Amino acid sequence: MNPTPEQKQWMYRHMLVSRLFEETIEKIYLEGKTPVFNMANGPIPGEMHLSNGQEPCAVGVCAHLNKEDVVTATHRPHHQAIAKGVDLKRMAAEIFGKETGLSGGRGGHMHLFDADVNFSCSGIVGQGLGPAVGAALSRKMQNKAGVAVSFFGEGAANQGAFHESLNLAAVWKLPVIFVIEDNAWGISVAKETATAVDRNAVRAAAYDMPGVYVPGNDPDAIFVAAGEAISRARAGEGPSLLDIETYRLAGHFMGDAEAYRPEGEKEDLLRKDPILVYEKALLASGDLSESDNSDLKEHAKREVDEAIQFARESQFASPASALDHVFA
Amino acid sequence: MPTKDRKLTVARAMAEAISQEMRLDERVFVMGEDVGPLGGVFGNTRGLFEEFGAERVRDTPISETAFMGAAVGAAADGMRPIVELMFVDFFGVCFDAIYNLMAKNTYFSGGNVNVPAVIMTSTGGGYSDGGQHSQCLYGTFAHLPGMKVVVPSNAFDAKGMMTAAIRDDSPVIYMFHKGLQGMGWLGTEAGATVNVPEEEYTVNIGKAATVSEGEDVTIVSLGMGVHHSLRAAALLYEQGVSADVIDLRTLVPLDRDHIFNSVKKTGRLVVVDEDYQSYGVSGEIIASVVERDISILRAPPQRVAYPDIPIPFAHHMEQWALPNAEKIVRACLRATSN
Numbered sequence: 001m002n003p004t005p006e007q008k009q010w011m012y013r014h015m016l017v018s019r020l021f022e023e024t025i026e027k028i029y030l031e032g033k034t035p036v037f038n039m040a041n042g043p044i045p046g047e048m049h050l051s052n053g054q055e056p057c058a059v060g061v062c063a064h065l066n067k068e069d070v071v072t073a074t075h076r077p078h079h080q081a082i083a084k085g086v087d088l089k090r091m092a093a094e095i096f097g098k099e100t101g102l103s104g105g106r107g108g109h110m111h112l113f114d115a116d117v118n119f120s121c122s123g124i125v126g127q128g129l130g131p132a133v134g135a136a137l138s139r140k141m142q143n144k145a146g147v148a149v150s151f152f153g154e155g156a157a158n159q160g161a162f163h164e165s166l167n168l169a170a171v172w173k174l175p176v177i178f179v180i181e182d183n184a185w186g187i188s189v190a191k192e193t194a195t196a197v198d199r200n201a202v203r204a205a206a207y208d209m210p211g212v213y214v215p216g217n218d219p220d221a222i223f224v225a226a227g228e229a230i231s232r233a234r235a236g237e238g239p240s241l242l243d244i245e246t247y248r249l250a251g252h253f254m255g256d257a258e259a260y261r262p263e264g265e266k267e268d269l270l271r272k273d274p275i276l277v278y279e280k281a282l283l284a285s286g287d288l289s290e291s292d293n294s295d296l297k298e299h300a301k302r303e304v305d306e307a308i309q310f311a312r313e314s315q316f317a318s319p320a321s322a323l324d325h326v327f328a
Numbered sequence: 329m330p331t332k333d334r335k336l337t338v339a340r341a342m343a344e345a346i347s348q349e350m351r352l353d354e355r356v357f358v359m360g361e362d363v364g365p366l367g368g369v370f371g372n373t374r375g376l377f378e379e380f381g382a383e384r385v386r387d388t389p390i391s392e393t394a395f396m397g398a399a400v401g402a403a404a405d406g407m408r409p410i411v412e413l414m415f416v417d418f419f420g421v422c423f424d425a426i427y428n429l430m431a432k433n434t435y436f437s438g439g440n441v442n443v444p445a446v447i448m449t450s451t452g453g454g455y456s457d458g459g460q461h462s463q464c465l466y467g468t469f470a471h472l473p474g475m476k477v478v479v480p481s482n483a484f485d486a487k488g489m490m491t492a493a494i495r496d497d498s499p500v501i502y503m504f505h506k507g508l509q510g511m512g513w514l515g516t517e518a519g520a521t522v523n524v525p526e527e528e529y530t531v532n533i534g535k536a537a538t539v540s541e542g543e544d545v546t547i548v549s550l551g552m553g554v555h556h557s558l559r560a561a562a563l564l565y566e567q568g569v570s571a572d573v574i575d576l577r578t579l580v581p582l583d584r585d586h587i588f589n590s591v592k593k594t595g596r597l598v599v600v601d602e603d604y605q606s607y608g609v610s611g612e613i614i615a616s617v618v619e620r621d622i623s624i625l626r627a628p629p630q631r632v633a634y635p636d637i638p639i640p641f642a643h644h645m646e647q648w649a650l651p652n653a654e655k656i657v658r659a660c661l662r663a664t665s666n
Binding site for chain 1: 355357383384386388389391392393394395396397398399400401402403404405406407409421424425428429433434435436437438439440441442443444473474476496497498
């Protein structure tokens, strides 16, 4: 089913927040890291994986999800977290390593856990698939509402975890949706040099589940495909695989020189920036008025500014509190 | 029949604990390879499929990565999975889900997401099953933070620790030695089959036990090694040496006080471990004494552990490498000779 104007605005709004959040994080990340780039320096140390360009995948899927639905995400999790409704202030504070963060600074940007909206992510490729299968199993066994969505990149489709998890979900007919965000690159290795099939959607056939390829990095098309997969899961008809074409507008992580990209690719991708494309389309179709648009942008800016301010002003936990929470 | 006369094998004690907890708590379920109608390759899920059915006693595909990962997701979502990793040697195909997710999610979430899962896995050799079906790997699991690790040596502890493990909100690695299981085809240490109460009870995780009291030397061991140590203590007694034998029962959290207090009394320490010698349990036990107060030792600590070699197939080679009572006696005599 096509998205309603309200759903389109919901998707657009969450993409705006995600993009603005990451643009802000990007600037802050570089504080203390110039002129010499040292990952350990600045208010946000460590690796930083930005998801700009991939926002349509997150919003097109999460537009169908409720709080009780489970999402397992990746090392590149911000767009998915924002679309799933993770508290932006506590998420920002976690990225800064502050006491007020989702985990008090023990996780960082690759380990965001928000139990209130059933969101988690993790740092290693292919890790979230098994847990999503388990969450779906839990819902089925407890006869509780909710589906599980595992987001991962096209690189993860070459992991054993992908094949084992799809098989297990199909054997047990579980309400899981496996979502590939195919950004064409596994760090510096191009998909075509690493993957035996042109499109990972065909791999669904091996596990007797629907596999749908969604080209164009288009929120509406993703919304439609995700809607069908999620309805199927909610109806007890088992798992599905979505294979979404998307683009990574930044490097694998901040500091990545991206020398592996063919000449002109980056410029081409930036011209196809999915948020700009979607904005234009919504304005043209009348689903978004100019004044709604500026309201949404202003609202996004306020939300991000407040989250960042909260993170900046929060305190660090005492170093020795690192000893807490090893066990339940 | 009075309870004191009800002897159970470790396998039956494990199955009884699981079935009692499954009756009490609908969230408890079992999954793994051959845990269903077969009742577990090592007998520890026998009877569960018949009582609880395929929904709660789930045979899985041979996909450890997927079902260990699924245990993490199900536990985080409110279930209490008990997962069997048939041989601990198989951990290599699914360790990511165990040590990076199951063990760390509580921490990474700042305590907001718990993973109350039990992994039960078989350890140990001695029956010529080759070097990928005979390892113990106690130290490997105990080394990595976030998992409790228990190693029962007899049926009483096996039942009580299984019950405690299922009720624990942290992940627990439950390591049972194949030679203690009471499976006819494996050969069983008779001392492991002991009286077991019918009612539910727990044996606290984190508490060691003194299983034989003595004054001259402390023997610390776990699992199968406890039985070798008890035999060694009897042989030593004939030679006028009395040994305190400690069954660790839990590796994480380790009952360091119990070990220390015994060594304080005896002044001598021998550690018996079927796991590889270097960088493992035996070194940690010794360190936990000497770093606290080296002056209590009257002799250098001794180790009877598995040599740092892959486990050989041939019977005579494997038996040569394994700990046994004679080796423990010699180690104790070395310790008590000065």
